[in-house]
Amino acid sequence: MLFLVQMKVNPPTHLAPDEFARIKEEEKQRALEIQRQGKWPHLWRVTGKYSNVSVFDVDSNQELHDLLTSLPLFPFMEVSVTPMNTHPSALSE
Numbered sequence: 001m002l003f004l005v006q007m008k009v010n011p012p013t014h015l016a017p018d019e020f021a022r023i024k025e026e027e028k029q030r031a032l033e034i035q036r037q038g039k040w041p042h043l044w045r046v047t048g049k050y051s052n053v054s055v056f057d058v059d060s061n062q063e064l065h066d067l068l069t070s071l072p073l074f075p076f077m078e079v080s081v082t083p084m085n086t087h088p089s090a091l092s093e
């Protein structure tokens with residue numbers, strides 16, 4: 001199942017900068033792990049914004065929820081999820 005996921009990061013104001021830097025490094029390692037598992041095939045930075053556009057390839061809504069909530073930055077992100085189907089006019093999936 002493919003999902004378009006958009007994440008907007010709202011950096012916390014109550015954390016010391018080095019603490020937030022540590023969380024961002026943990027986020028990077030977790031993001032790389034999920035990508036290596038083949039569950040996060042696309043991750044793009046939105047130009048000029050602290051947000052991304054991603055595609056997740058998962059087996060269920062629950063798996064997507066579990067992956068997103070496992071991200072260390074999850075408490076500091078607004079996340080939107082759009083389920084996707086194959087388009088009938090698409091040349092390829």
Ligand SMILES: O=C(O)C[C@H]1C=CC(=O)O1
Pocket residue numbers: 007009027028031050051052073
């Ligand atoms: O920076 C972001 O877009 C938020 C998040 C998503 C992947 C990652 O490493 O951080």
